[in-house]
Amino acid sequence: MSRPITPLALTVLRMLCDGPMHPYEMQQRIRDHAYDHAVKITHGSLYHSVERLASCGLIEPLETSREGRRPERTVYAVTTAGRDAAQFRLAELLSRPTEEFPLFGTGLAFINLLPESEVARHLRSRAVALEAALAGHQTAHDSLLKQGIERYKLIDQEWLIARLRCELDFVRGLGDDLESGRLTWKDNETRAICHPRPRPRPQLNDDKGAS
Template sequence: MMILGLVKWMQPVHGYDVRRELLSWNADKWANVQPGSIYHALRKLTEEGLLRAVATEQVGGRPARTTYEVTPKGEDEFDGLLRGHWWQVEDTADPFAAAFSFLPAMPREEAAAALRNRAIQLRARVDWMRASLDSNWLRETKPVHVGWMFELWSARAEAEVAWCERIAERIEAGVSYLPAGLERAEGWSGWQERLPDRPFDAK
Protein backbone atom coordinates (compact mmCIF):
# COMPACT_ATOMS: atom_id res chain seq x y z
CA MET A 1 0.00 0.00 0.00
CA MET A 2 2.82 2.42 0.83
CA ILE A 3 4.42 2.33 -2.61
CA LEU A 4 1.09 2.51 -4.41
CA GLY A 5 0.02 5.42 -2.23
CA LEU A 6 3.25 7.34 -2.77
CA VAL A 7 3.06 6.97 -6.53
CA LYS A 8 -0.55 8.19 -6.38
CA TRP A 9 0.54 11.17 -4.30
CA MET A 10 3.69 12.11 -6.25
CA GLN A 11 2.81 10.99 -9.80
CA PRO A 12 4.29 11.06 -12.31
CA VAL A 13 7.31 9.93 -10.31
CA HIS A 14 10.58 8.06 -10.70
CA GLY A 15 11.29 4.99 -8.60
CA TYR A 16 14.30 6.81 -7.18
CA ASP A 17 12.08 9.53 -5.75
CA VAL A 18 9.69 6.97 -4.27
CA ARG A 19 12.62 5.26 -2.57
CA ARG A 20 14.03 8.54 -1.27
CA GLU A 21 10.66 9.58 0.14
CA LEU A 22 10.15 6.25 1.92
CA LEU A 23 13.63 6.46 3.42
CA SER A 24 12.89 9.96 4.70
CA TRP A 25 9.85 8.49 6.46
CA ASN A 26 11.93 5.64 7.98
CA ALA A 27 9.21 3.40 6.55
CA ASP A 28 11.51 0.37 6.72
CA LYS A 29 11.18 0.52 10.53
CA TRP A 30 7.39 0.71 10.85
CA ALA A 31 5.75 -0.18 7.53
CA ASN A 32 7.70 -3.30 6.53
CA VAL A 33 8.94 -1.66 3.33
CA GLN A 34 12.56 -2.49 2.59
CA PRO A 35 14.51 -0.01 0.43
CA GLY A 36 16.03 -2.79 -1.66
CA SER A 37 12.61 -4.13 -2.65
CA ILE A 38 11.09 -0.88 -3.93
CA TYR A 39 12.14 -1.20 -7.59
CA HIS A 40 10.99 -4.81 -7.68
CA ALA A 41 7.66 -3.76 -6.16
CA LEU A 42 7.23 -1.05 -8.78
CA ARG A 43 7.80 -3.56 -11.58
CA LYS A 44 5.42 -6.06 -9.99
CA LEU A 45 2.69 -3.44 -9.52
CA THR A 46 3.16 -2.51 -13.17
CA GLU A 47 2.84 -6.15 -14.26
CA GLU A 48 -0.37 -6.40 -12.23
CA GLY A 49 -1.81 -3.37 -13.98
CA LEU A 50 -1.87 -1.19 -10.87
CA LEU A 51 0.83 1.16 -12.21
CA ARG A 52 1.91 2.10 -15.69
CA ALA A 53 5.29 3.26 -16.91
CA VAL A 54 4.78 6.54 -18.72
CA ALA A 55 8.38 7.33 -19.67
CA THR A 56 11.93 6.06 -19.45
CA GLU A 57 14.83 8.45 -19.65
CA GLN A 58 18.58 8.22 -19.34
CA VAL A 59 20.98 11.07 -18.67
CA GLY A 60 24.61 10.49 -19.57
CA GLY A 61 26.00 7.30 -18.12
CA ARG A 62 23.44 7.11 -15.33
CA PRO A 63 21.00 4.19 -15.12
CA ALA A 64 17.73 4.67 -16.97
CA ARG A 65 14.88 6.07 -14.88
CA THR A 66 11.30 5.01 -15.38
CA THR A 67 8.44 7.33 -14.50
CA TYR A 68 5.29 5.76 -13.06
CA GLU A 69 1.70 6.72 -12.46
CA VAL A 70 -1.30 4.92 -10.99
CA THR A 71 -3.87 3.26 -13.25
CA PRO A 72 -7.63 3.30 -12.53
CA LYS A 73 -7.24 -0.28 -11.27
CA GLY A 74 -4.44 0.92 -8.99
CA GLU A 75 -6.66 3.72 -7.68
CA ASP A 76 -9.32 1.18 -6.71
CA GLU A 77 -6.74 -1.12 -5.12
CA PHE A 78 -5.24 1.68 -3.05
CA ASP A 79 -8.63 2.91 -1.87
CA GLY A 80 -9.59 -0.63 -0.82
CA LEU A 81 -6.34 -1.18 1.09
CA LEU A 82 -6.48 2.24 2.70
CA ARG A 83 -10.00 1.84 4.03
CA GLY A 84 -9.40 -1.75 5.03
CA HIS A 85 -6.52 -0.72 7.29
CA TRP A 86 -8.50 2.20 8.70
CA TRP A 87 -11.59 0.20 9.58
CA GLN A 88 -10.15 -3.16 10.64
CA VAL A 89 -7.87 -4.16 13.50
CA GLU A 90 -5.34 -6.64 12.19
CA ASP A 91 -2.87 -8.92 13.92
CA THR A 92 0.75 -8.19 13.08
CA ALA A 93 3.77 -10.45 13.42
CA ASP A 94 5.66 -9.83 16.65
CA PRO A 95 8.98 -11.68 17.11
CA PHE A 96 8.95 -10.92 20.83
CA ALA A 97 5.53 -12.56 21.25
CA ALA A 98 6.92 -15.67 19.56
CA ALA A 99 9.88 -15.69 21.96
CA PHE A 100 7.69 -15.00 24.99
CA SER A 101 5.58 -18.06 24.20
CA PHE A 102 8.67 -20.08 25.22
CA LEU A 103 9.03 -18.30 28.56
CA PRO A 104 9.56 -21.56 30.52
CA ALA A 105 12.72 -22.19 28.49
CA MET A 106 14.32 -19.11 30.07
CA PRO A 107 15.81 -19.12 33.58
CA ARG A 108 13.61 -16.92 35.76
CA GLU A 109 16.40 -14.52 36.63
CA GLU A 110 17.31 -14.02 32.98
CA ALA A 111 13.69 -13.67 31.85
CA ALA A 112 13.02 -10.97 34.44
CA ALA A 113 16.26 -9.16 33.56
CA ALA A 114 15.42 -9.29 29.85
CA LEU A 115 11.99 -7.81 30.47
CA ARG A 116 13.43 -4.99 32.56
CA ASN A 117 16.02 -4.33 29.85
CA ARG A 118 13.23 -4.24 27.27
CA ALA A 119 11.42 -1.71 29.43
CA ILE A 120 14.55 0.47 29.54
CA GLN A 121 14.88 0.40 25.75
CA LEU A 122 11.21 1.19 25.25
CA ARG A 123 11.37 4.03 27.76
CA ALA A 124 14.27 5.51 25.80
CA ARG A 125 12.09 5.44 22.68
CA VAL A 126 9.29 7.16 24.55
CA ASP A 127 11.66 9.87 25.75
CA TRP A 128 12.90 10.42 22.18
CA MET A 129 9.37 10.63 20.80
CA ARG A 130 8.30 13.05 23.52
CA ALA A 131 11.31 15.22 22.77
CA SER A 132 10.42 15.11 19.07
CA LEU A 133 6.84 16.13 19.82
CA ASP A 134 8.14 19.17 21.68
CA SER A 135 10.66 20.07 18.99
CA ASN A 136 10.52 22.67 16.26
CA TRP A 137 11.73 19.96 13.87
CA LEU A 138 8.42 18.11 14.08
CA ARG A 139 6.19 21.17 14.27
CA GLU A 140 7.86 23.03 11.42
CA THR A 141 8.85 20.28 8.97
CA LYS A 142 6.21 17.54 9.28
CA PRO A 143 2.44 17.40 8.74
CA VAL A 144 0.39 17.51 11.94
CA HIS A 145 -0.69 13.88 11.62
CA VAL A 146 2.95 12.74 11.85
CA GLY A 147 2.95 14.08 15.39
CA TRP A 148 -0.23 12.14 16.06
CA MET A 149 1.53 8.99 14.86
CA PHE A 150 4.32 9.71 17.33
CA GLU A 151 1.68 9.96 20.06
CA LEU A 152 0.30 6.56 19.05
CA TRP A 153 3.73 4.89 19.08
CA SER A 154 4.56 6.54 22.40
CA ALA A 155 1.32 5.32 23.99
CA ARG A 156 1.95 1.77 22.79
CA ALA A 157 5.51 1.82 24.10
CA GLU A 158 4.43 3.20 27.48
CA ALA A 159 1.84 0.45 27.82
CA GLU A 160 4.47 -2.19 27.04
CA VAL A 161 6.90 -0.67 29.56
CA ALA A 162 4.29 -1.08 32.29
CA TRP A 163 3.56 -4.64 31.16
CA CYS A 164 7.26 -5.61 31.12
CA GLU A 165 7.78 -4.33 34.64
CA ARG A 166 4.61 -6.02 35.92
CA ILE A 167 5.48 -9.42 34.44
CA ALA A 168 9.10 -9.17 35.59
CA GLU A 169 7.84 -8.72 39.15
CA ARG A 170 5.62 -11.80 38.86
CA ILE A 171 8.47 -13.90 37.50
CA GLU A 172 10.79 -12.76 40.28
CA ALA A 173 8.08 -13.56 42.84
CA GLY A 174 8.05 -17.16 41.63
CA VAL A 175 4.53 -17.19 40.18
CA SER A 176 3.99 -20.60 38.60
CA TYR A 177 3.84 -20.87 34.82
CA LEU A 178 1.50 -23.86 35.07
CA PRO A 179 -2.28 -23.59 34.63
CA ALA A 180 -4.28 -22.65 37.72
CA GLY A 181 -5.24 -25.60 39.92
CA LEU A 182 -2.38 -27.83 38.83
CA GLU A 183 -0.02 -28.97 41.57
CA ARG A 184 3.37 -27.38 41.06
CA ALA A 185 5.06 -30.58 42.16
CA GLU A 186 3.72 -32.35 39.10
CA GLY A 187 5.73 -30.09 36.84
CA TRP A 188 5.39 -29.85 33.09
CA SER A 189 5.29 -33.60 32.60
CA GLY A 190 2.26 -33.83 34.87
CA TRP A 191 0.54 -31.07 32.96
CA GLN A 192 1.22 -32.74 29.62
CA GLU A 193 -0.21 -36.02 30.89
CA ARG A 194 -3.49 -34.26 31.65
CA LEU A 195 -3.79 -32.76 28.17
CA PRO A 196 -6.31 -34.49 25.88
CA ASP A 197 -4.90 -36.62 23.10
CA ARG A 198 -4.32 -34.74 19.89
CA PRO A 199 -5.40 -36.39 16.63
CA PHE A 200 -1.94 -36.20 15.13
CA ASP A 201 -0.46 -38.00 18.17
CA ALA A 202 -2.65 -41.05 17.69
CA LYS A 203 -0.96 -44.12 16.31
Protein backbone atom coordinates in the same frame (compact mmCIF):
# COMPACT_ATOMS: atom_id res chain seq x y z
CA MET B 1 -4.07 -8.28 -7.93
CA SER B 2 -4.74 -11.85 -6.86
CA ARG B 3 -3.01 -11.33 -3.51
CA PRO B 4 -3.68 -8.45 -1.10
CA ILE B 5 -1.62 -5.35 -1.70
CA THR B 6 1.48 -5.49 0.49
CA PRO B 7 2.41 -2.61 2.80
CA LEU B 8 5.28 -1.73 0.46
CA ALA B 9 3.01 -1.75 -2.60
CA LEU B 10 0.57 0.47 -0.72
CA THR B 11 3.47 2.83 0.04
CA VAL B 12 4.31 3.07 -3.66
CA LEU B 13 0.69 3.71 -4.60
CA ARG B 14 0.34 6.35 -1.90
CA MET B 15 3.38 8.25 -3.15
CA LEU B 16 2.23 8.10 -6.76
CA CYS B 17 -1.16 9.46 -5.74
CA ASP B 18 0.74 12.71 -5.08
CA GLY B 19 2.15 12.73 -8.60
CA PRO B 20 4.32 10.75 -11.05
CA MET B 21 7.88 9.87 -10.02
CA HIS B 22 10.61 7.33 -10.66
CA PRO B 23 11.75 4.71 -8.10
CA TYR B 24 14.87 6.66 -7.12
CA GLU B 25 12.70 9.63 -6.19
CA MET B 26 10.46 7.23 -4.26
CA GLN B 27 13.45 6.12 -2.20
CA GLN B 28 14.24 9.71 -1.29
CA ARG B 29 10.65 10.44 -0.35
CA ILE B 30 10.54 7.30 1.80
CA ARG B 31 13.50 8.64 3.80
CA ASP B 32 12.15 12.18 3.94
CA HIS B 33 8.73 11.07 5.20
CA ALA B 34 10.09 8.25 7.42
CA TYR B 35 7.88 5.69 5.69
CA ASP B 36 10.59 3.13 6.44
CA HIS B 37 9.62 3.39 10.14
CA ALA B 38 6.19 2.01 9.31
CA VAL B 39 7.01 -0.35 6.42
CA LYS B 40 9.94 -2.70 5.87
CA ILE B 41 11.65 -1.42 2.74
CA THR B 42 14.83 -2.38 0.90
CA HIS B 43 16.26 -1.12 -2.39
CA GLY B 44 15.55 -4.38 -4.21
CA SER B 45 12.08 -4.89 -2.75
CA LEU B 46 11.02 -1.39 -3.81
CA TYR B 47 11.90 -1.99 -7.46
CA HIS B 48 10.27 -5.43 -7.37
CA SER B 49 7.08 -3.91 -5.98
CA VAL B 50 7.07 -1.24 -8.68
CA GLU B 51 7.45 -3.88 -11.40
CA ARG B 52 4.65 -5.99 -9.94
CA LEU B 53 2.27 -3.05 -9.67
CA ALA B 54 3.01 -2.13 -13.28
CA SER B 55 2.39 -5.69 -14.48
CA CYS B 56 -0.97 -5.65 -12.70
CA GLY B 57 -1.99 -2.36 -14.28
CA LEU B 58 -2.12 -0.44 -11.00
CA ILE B 59 0.65 1.91 -12.12
CA GLU B 60 1.91 2.75 -15.61
CA PRO B 61 5.17 4.08 -17.07
CA LEU B 62 5.00 7.59 -18.48
CA GLU B 63 8.51 8.19 -19.77
CA THR B 64 12.05 6.87 -19.56
CA SER B 65 15.11 9.12 -19.45
CA ARG B 66 18.85 8.84 -18.97
CA GLU B 67 21.28 11.40 -17.53
CA GLY B 68 24.92 10.86 -18.52
CA ARG B 69 26.15 7.42 -17.54
CA ARG B 70 23.39 6.88 -15.02
CA PRO B 71 20.95 3.99 -15.58
CA GLU B 72 17.67 4.72 -17.27
CA ARG B 73 14.95 6.03 -14.99
CA THR B 74 11.31 5.34 -15.68
CA VAL B 75 8.69 7.70 -14.34
CA TYR B 76 5.50 5.98 -13.18
CA ALA B 77 1.98 7.25 -12.54
CA VAL B 78 -0.86 5.63 -10.63
CA THR B 79 -3.82 4.41 -12.66
CA THR B 80 -7.46 4.75 -11.69
CA ALA B 81 -7.46 1.06 -10.78
CA GLY B 82 -4.36 1.61 -8.65
CA ARG B 83 -5.89 4.50 -6.76
CA ASP B 84 -9.06 2.49 -6.13
CA ALA B 85 -7.03 -0.52 -4.98
CA ALA B 86 -4.97 1.63 -2.60
CA GLN B 87 -8.08 3.16 -1.03
CA PHE B 88 -9.73 -0.25 -0.66
CA ARG B 89 -6.63 -1.77 0.94
CA LEU B 90 -6.23 1.17 3.30
CA ALA B 91 -9.85 0.80 4.40
CA GLU B 92 -9.17 -2.88 5.14
CA LEU B 93 -6.09 -2.12 7.21
CA LEU B 94 -7.92 0.47 9.27
CA SER B 95 -11.16 -1.43 9.83
CA ARG B 96 -10.15 -5.09 10.20
CA PRO B 97 -7.86 -6.32 12.98
CA THR B 98 -5.35 -8.79 11.56
CA GLU B 99 -3.84 -11.63 13.55
CA GLU B 100 -0.11 -11.02 13.81
CA PHE B 101 2.64 -13.05 15.43
CA PRO B 102 5.18 -10.74 17.12
CA LEU B 103 8.38 -12.42 18.28
CA PHE B 104 7.89 -11.22 21.85
CA GLY B 105 4.65 -13.21 21.95
CA THR B 106 6.58 -16.32 20.93
CA GLY B 107 8.98 -15.78 23.82
CA LEU B 108 6.12 -15.33 26.29
CA ALA B 109 4.41 -18.51 25.07
CA PHE B 110 7.47 -20.59 26.06
CA ILE B 111 8.51 -18.54 29.06
CA ASN B 112 8.76 -21.48 31.47
CA LEU B 113 11.69 -22.92 29.52
CA LEU B 114 13.88 -20.56 31.59
CA PRO B 115 14.05 -20.06 35.36
CA GLU B 116 11.96 -17.22 36.76
CA SER B 117 15.01 -15.25 37.87
CA GLU B 118 16.55 -15.39 34.41
CA VAL B 119 13.31 -14.33 32.75
CA ALA B 120 13.05 -11.40 35.16
CA ARG B 121 16.59 -10.35 34.29
CA HIS B 122 15.87 -10.47 30.55
CA LEU B 123 12.69 -8.49 31.04
CA ARG B 124 14.60 -5.79 32.93
CA SER B 125 16.99 -5.54 29.98
CA ARG B 126 14.03 -5.29 27.62
CA ALA B 127 12.51 -2.56 29.77
CA VAL B 128 15.70 -0.50 29.51
CA ALA B 129 15.68 -0.86 25.72
CA LEU B 130 12.00 0.07 25.56
CA GLU B 131 12.59 3.15 27.72
CA ALA B 132 15.34 4.32 25.37
CA ALA B 133 13.21 3.69 22.26
CA LEU B 134 10.23 5.44 23.80
CA ALA B 135 12.28 8.49 24.74
CA GLY B 136 13.80 8.68 21.27
CA HIS B 137 10.51 8.42 19.40
CA GLN B 138 8.78 10.86 21.75
CA THR B 139 11.56 13.42 21.29
CA ALA B 140 11.44 13.07 17.50
CA HIS B 141 7.65 13.31 17.48
CA ASP B 142 7.59 16.44 19.66
CA SER B 143 10.30 18.05 17.54
CA LEU B 144 8.33 17.49 14.32
CA LEU B 145 5.21 18.97 15.88
CA LYS B 146 7.16 22.07 16.91
CA GLN B 147 8.39 22.39 13.33
CA GLY B 148 4.79 22.70 12.21
CA ILE B 149 4.30 19.20 10.79
CA GLU B 150 0.57 18.42 10.70
CA ARG B 151 -0.57 15.85 13.23
CA TYR B 152 -2.17 13.59 10.62
CA LYS B 153 1.28 12.98 9.16
CA LEU B 154 2.52 11.71 12.54
CA ILE B 155 -0.34 9.45 13.59
CA ASP B 156 1.68 6.29 12.90
CA GLN B 157 4.31 7.65 15.29
CA GLU B 158 1.62 8.30 17.90
CA TRP B 159 0.55 4.68 17.58
CA LEU B 160 4.14 3.47 17.90
CA ILE B 161 4.65 5.55 21.04
CA ALA B 162 1.41 4.23 22.52
CA ARG B 163 2.47 0.63 21.81
CA LEU B 164 5.88 1.19 23.38
CA ARG B 165 4.29 2.64 26.51
CA CYS B 166 1.85 -0.26 26.78
CA GLU B 167 4.58 -2.87 26.30
CA LEU B 168 6.85 -1.12 28.79
CA ASP B 169 4.11 -1.15 31.45
CA PHE B 170 3.44 -4.83 30.77
CA VAL B 171 7.12 -5.81 30.89
CA ARG B 172 7.70 -3.91 34.12
CA GLY B 173 4.65 -5.49 35.74
CA LEU B 174 5.61 -8.99 34.64
CA GLY B 175 9.14 -8.49 35.93
CA ASP B 176 7.80 -7.29 39.29
CA ASP B 177 5.54 -10.35 39.57
CA LEU B 178 8.44 -12.70 38.86
CA GLU B 179 10.82 -11.02 41.30
CA SER B 180 8.22 -10.92 44.10
CA GLY B 181 7.19 -14.55 43.61
CA ARG B 182 3.62 -13.70 42.63
CA LEU B 183 4.30 -15.57 39.38
CA THR B 184 6.16 -18.87 39.37
CA TRP B 185 6.22 -22.19 37.53
CA LYS B 186 8.70 -24.19 39.59
CA ASP B 187 6.03 -26.59 40.88
CA ASN B 188 4.29 -26.89 37.52
CA GLU B 189 7.17 -27.61 35.13
CA THR B 190 6.33 -31.30 34.65
CA ARG B 191 2.63 -30.67 34.24
CA ALA B 192 3.26 -27.82 31.78
CA ILE B 193 5.42 -30.09 29.63
CA CYS B 194 3.02 -33.06 29.67
CA HIS B 195 -0.17 -31.11 29.09
CA PRO B 196 -0.76 -28.56 26.33
CA ARG B 197 -1.83 -25.03 27.11
CA PRO B 198 -5.63 -24.60 27.23
CA ARG B 199 -7.01 -22.93 24.14
CA PRO B 200 -9.18 -19.83 24.64
CA ARG B 201 -12.87 -20.64 24.46
CA PRO B 202 -14.59 -18.95 21.51
CA GLN B 203 -17.05 -16.21 22.39
CA LEU B 204 -20.70 -16.99 21.65
CA ASN B 205 -22.44 -14.69 19.21
CA ASP B 206 -24.88 -12.47 21.09
CA ASP B 207 -27.53 -12.83 18.39
CA LYS B 208 -27.38 -16.64 18.52
CA GLY B 209 -27.53 -16.65 22.27
CA ALA B 210 -30.66 -14.51 22.24
CA SER B 211 -32.53 -16.79 19.89
